[in-house]
């Protein structure tokens with residue numbers, strides 16, 4: 001009886017850890033990811049800085065969406081994200097995939113370090129999958145509906161949000177901006193991941 005119990009425990013451990021190793025991409029809880037922590041505008045890592053495209057799109061969409069509520073602000077942010085990806089040609093023509101060749105080219109011209117490039121490239125490709133997996137979720141569908149009236153799609157925003165999260169969590173220590181805001185956001189993200197365990 002006791003032996004059986006040990007065997008079951010061992011099997012469970014094997015399944016659990018096998019799963020964890022097969023899924024190295026950290027999955028954040030949808031609620032903390034989408035509704036509690038807004039990282040899209042937090043540039044906390046030198047490797048992932050605000051681009052001129054992003055600033056330009058922020059201004060453009062600020063004109064179009066005069067947000068007053070959190071929901072409207074989220075719509076504004078996600079349209080800004082798609083606008084940014086449109087202008088860098090990061091997003092495929094179906095608006096639900098990344099043009100990873102364009103991403104690589106951009107990273108090569110932006111970052112002068114192979115390791116940095118590899119880290120970000122891997123993050124983008126992992127976040128493409130993560131964003132796709134979030135699209136069918138209820139809160140994302142509601143967001144998509146609100147965005148549709150402005151001609152925007154949430155995929156790009158989900159990717160940017162994911163990349164921002166990952167770069168806050170995985171930024172090389174020396175390149176992390178030790179501001180109170182960035183440190184606080186990093187703590188929240190860690191808790192968000194912790195809450196899933």
Ligand SMILES: *[C@@H]1O[C@H](CO)[C@@H](O)[C@H](O)[C@H]1NC(C)=O
Nearest residue numbers: 079080082083086151152153
């Ligand atoms: C991005 O480009 C697509 C395809 O041209 C367009 O339909 C969409 O409205 C653009 N999105 C934004 C936010 O400008």
